[in-house]
Amino acid sequence: MRFTIFQESRRGQRKVNQDRLAYTYSRDTLLLVMADGMGGHAGGEIAAQIAVRLFIERFQQEAKPTLKNPLKFLQDSMLRGHQALGSYANQFSMLETPRTTCVACVIQSNYAYWAHVGDSRLYLFRQGGLIGQTKDHSKVQYLVDQGIIGAHEVVDHPDRNKIFSCLGGLVDPVVDLSRRTPLRTGDLIVLCTDGLWSVYPQEEIARALTGTSILKSSPTLMREAELRGGPEGDNLSVIIVRWGPETVVDEPTTTITETLGLGEFQTEIDRTLTLTDRKGAQRDLTDDEIEHAIAEIQATIKRYRR
């Protein structure tokens, strides 16, 4: 597999970042996952973290090095995630189960498969045009479908944050699954939370990313999106994959998975700072964090010692 990938999450103007995102790949399969913990609910951050971790862990158990049935993997992981949140709330006697949206995508043998719950989105662009996307499980999307409001009214609608399907909700989530979608070189897969799509229409995302190196255009896009979010700006996150060898710049930015051994995985979890910082003040490390960092470095030294 060859692809170029970019992921970033920004806190916007909120005190905490409740978005979580990660990607992981084996030699032959790539998984992208993103969750937006629901504000107003207890521990939205925790919910997003649990959902993303669960996807990564299940992937690493099952992708050896391919998934037998990607759609079933996505569906099962969503349901397991939902259950995991329920048991987490039980375990800690929480009054309310933590909740999150979730969107995940598997790419395997040049086909993409995706699933989502809630209003975190996936867009698939080919040559600047949108050829696939998720449909939000939200009240406003329902109103659009019924012809009660127009698509352009979604962004400012007072109910735009109301979603009817999520992980951790009272009822089992509605999981939408995509078809098995063939990919071509140059296709762009974009996962994003509402903090991004509400300020950046999909046509503009396509325009910003088409014909450029995504590693250069994506940071600009995020910066611009954060600005557009203004003083009330929500958390915003994105994972962007350009499928196939990079055509704009040369190779070191392209991820080539053939170098991974069977049974090996490479994972990047966005370690977004979650603690509130006092108007950008420095936050120091706790003793636990220091011990953790040292253990991590020692483990890495051991792993790479030859």
Add this chain to the structure above:
Amino acid sequence: MGVTNQALPSGYQLLNYRIDRQISRGGFSIVYRAFDDSGAPVAIKEYLPSSLVLRTEGDIVRASTAENLTSFRYGMKCFFEEGRALAKINHPNVVRVLNFFRANETVYMVMRYERGRTLQQQIQMRQDQVSERLVRHVFMHLLNGLREVHTHKLLHLDIKPANVYLRTDGTPVLLDFGAARQTLTNTRPKLAPMYTPGFAAPEQYREPDRLGPWTDVYGIGASMFACLAAFAPQAADARLSEDHLVSAKKIWAGGYSDNLLEVIDWCLRLDPLERPQSVFALQKTIRDIPPRKRKLTFLDTLKKKLFSEVM
């Protein structure tokens, strides 16, 4: 002179290492030569920012105020980033980390001890011009190391002759990853940027979002320039307002191959997009340069004759 942090004394036993002497002192650390259990030499870097005086006697690092402790712990993150970055890399041209631990209320990084001197010292010591062969030799190897660094999605961000160590056999080792950053995961730098005027690329001053392999490429170009000139090129932030940098091709025309000089100028372009976009692209160009024809010595003629049939 004001009060400074006290270095650990010679003979001090630090876990299973015995301190021999202080090798160097930087803004954030003191580096010692020490010996491990088996008597083999190692280099140990102790995190001890010079801006905070935390140890005037003994061995324990003590923060006197809560504010001091906050700054001390905050700066420690940088030290961890360096450890994390280096732990993953096992390459002959990149300094090797052997151990990482906590003691005396601070943290230590144990590295392989290398004999030799820095490229900076090498440049300053030489009376005559540095030969093209030396420049090529050092930088070809160095680029191999840097390529490995970039493969791990890391940027060095402080490439300069003082951070390149030349072993006694002449092979270079890239040192001091204190400024290194993970490139893909956290594009927003969480720590105050560190850079060395003259060697830092313009985007390091102004556009942290545009950092990339090309940023290290600028440092490589500036270091090559410094090898030839024995001083650093004009600082990039000054160049942005008024560029006084004379191209290498103009200064050393005839002294070095055109191609080497062109490569230096190419690496030193202010616009990141105009520079070589990757170490590999740069290496390809350097490798493609035909070595300058030199006069054949008697020995060469002899070799040529002897081997002409085999080759």
